[in-house]
Amino acid sequence: MTTQSPPSALLPLNTEQLARLQAATTDLTPTQLAWVSGYFWGVLNQQPGAAALAPAPAAVEAPAITLISASQTGNARRVAEALRDDLLAEKLNVNLVNAGDYKFKQIASEKLLVIVASTQGEGEAPEEAVALHKFLFSKKAPKLNDTAFAVLGLGDTSYEFFCQAGKDFDSKLAELGGERLLDRVDADVEFQPAAAEWRARLVEVLKARAPVATSVAVAASGAVNDIHSSPYTKEAPLTASLSVNQKITGRDSEKDVRHIEIDLGDSGLRYQPGDALGVWYQNDPELVKELVELLWLKGDEPVTVEGKTLPLAEALQWHFELTVNTANIVENYATLTRSESLLPLVAIRRNYKSMRQRRQSLIWFVFLQRN
Structure with missing residues (x-):
């Protein structure tokens, strides 16, 4: 994800100056922008002490x-x-x-x-x-x-x-x-x-x-400016509105594929090919309720998540993935319940994993020998 301008902390202009500059150049053509760039460069070099500043980066x-x-x-x-x-x-x-x-x-x-x-x-x-x-x-x-x-x-x-x-x-x-x-x-x-x-x-x-x-x-090194990224993170996400949610698969299709548009407003974010969108989700409260009841719990039991104490139901709704079964979940469930149907599958997976690791080691050995 990229922004329309680098973070303000890295710029020599304050917010007001940057806004005026952007307003003044919004309707300029590429040729006009190039001319303005050369004009400012000429102004800089005509100022006293400009020549003394030029060699600084070499040091x-x-x-x-x-x-x-x-x-x-x-x-x-x-x-x-x-x-x-x-x-x-x-x-x-x-x-x-x-x-x-x-x-x-x-x-x-x-x-x-x-x-x-x-x-x-x-x-x-x-x-x-x-x-x-x-x-x-x-x-x-x-x-x-x-x-x-x-x-x-x-x-x-x-x-x-x-x-x-x-x-x-x-x-x-x-x-x-x-x-x-x-x-x-x-x-x-x-x-x-x-x-x-x-x-x-x-x-x-x-x-x-x-x-x-x-x-x-x-x-002067410019090293801190090599990578530009979004100021928004998982811990501090952008709150945006869903503007379009349109199903694009047929009425009788078993798949439900949708075209989604999110209104970024004046956030300054601009997506480019290859960027990834992370969505801060919450689990369905009914799913959380069902899980809590299956465990014979009430949901108000205190649990610790990332150093914070939360009610169990809130933790399950906001902090854990409940809709995707992973191999680790199946393996732990099989062990806890001693499931006669799942334990053989777990054993097969472990054997496959061991075989896969040996095969991967052999591939690397052959690759290194050839290179």
Whole structure:
């Protein structure tokens, strides 16, 4: 998801100045915009002291910490951005970059390398990190004896290859000679607490390892501006209106496929191909009631969710997925109930998983031999 302009904290203009600039350029053609750009550049260079300011960027040293975001839906990117902000608050020089934009052949020159990686599909790296992943697992990958690194993996324990991309990056960087700054952390769907703890620990380690950047260097490097994202998150979502909900499958079709339009209002959000929309859902109260009654409970029992005490019914309605059965749910249910019909299926799945892991190891062995 992208915004129409970068976050205001990163701009030299205040909100009023930015609004006036946008109003003045709204109806300009591309040719006129190009002329205005050149005009302002000419004005800048005619001002006293302009020549003295020009060489300043050349004096900025390369960032000491390289932070790579390998994200599929945006979660890894948001964690990486939060870590970047933590490091900048400690006056540490950091360069945040998307995995897809990273020049991976320079990896041997990295002194301090941090990767935040999600996992997609059958344990695969996010699309933007596929090239980096392939490079590290090829014969072209260099030794990383002078590189210290840390990896955070994001995943979902309901999937077989939990945080596999993070595990791959972590093991391969170590195999190539890199030094671990911290042991890898694998975070589940509710990753925020684990990610926050990992960030805090890593900042303390990096404070002892990385040089402190001057405020001028941080501002001039442009490193903090490499990734733009939505200011809205799962914890602070945008409240939007559903403007269109139209069924597009036939009247007699067994499928119910719908065309949905959401009114973003003046939020400043603009969707582009490849962006993902996360919807903050609530479970049907009737479904919650049915589940509570099946458990012979009342629904007002106190439970703890992310450090907060809530009534059971409220927790089930707002904080847990109740409509999708995962393999873990079936396995735990079979074990608890000693189901004669499900336990054999669980055993088959475990055997298949073991066989799949052995096959995956063999594939990697053959791949490494060929490359």
